[in-house]
Amino acid sequence: MEQGKKAVALHSEGCNCCQAVLMSACEQFGLTQEQAYSLAAFFGAGMRRGEVCGAVTGALMALGLKYGDENNRKCEKSKEFLKAFEAQFGALPCRELLARNQKKMCPTFIEYCANYLEEDLK
Numbered sequence: 001m002e003q004g005k006k007a008v009a010l011h012s013e014g015c016n017c018c019q020a021v022l023m024s025a026c027e028q029f030g031l032t033q034e035q036a037y038s039l040a041a042f043f044g045a046g047m048r049r050g051e052v053c054g055a056v057t058g059a060l061m062a063l064g065l066k067y068g069d070e071n072n073r074k075c076e077k078s079k080e081f082l083k084a085f086e087a088q089f090g091a092l093p094c095r096e097l098l099a100r101n102q103k104k105m106c107p108t109f110i111e112y113c114a115n116y117l118e119e120d121l122k
Contacts, residue, residue: 007114008107016044017110021058024114028121029065046094053094055106056085059113066121081116088112 007024011017018040026036040061044054060078067077082092089109091097097109 003118004111004115017054018043018058050095055113
């Protein structure tokens, strides 16, 4: 899928995981690459503390742009995504994912999240 490859390329060029995922989808929401880059700047590496994977956070930001409403009635989309990611990789926290899979796996998480968005945002 194109969006996954684009996100992995952005990561290899220096973007953090959250930036790479959000930037791969930002144009669909009228965000510029620069806006998405800035918005996601401090969410990499599990918000710099090993918490929820940055790629997951970037995907949640994009899902929020599509499905977010004033009362969060459509939050089922976020739950579906989180369940799918955890089923695929066994965890959500960055520190757990990296302990199991080493840092080389970040591109795998990024690609998965971006591809999920590409499919969902069609």
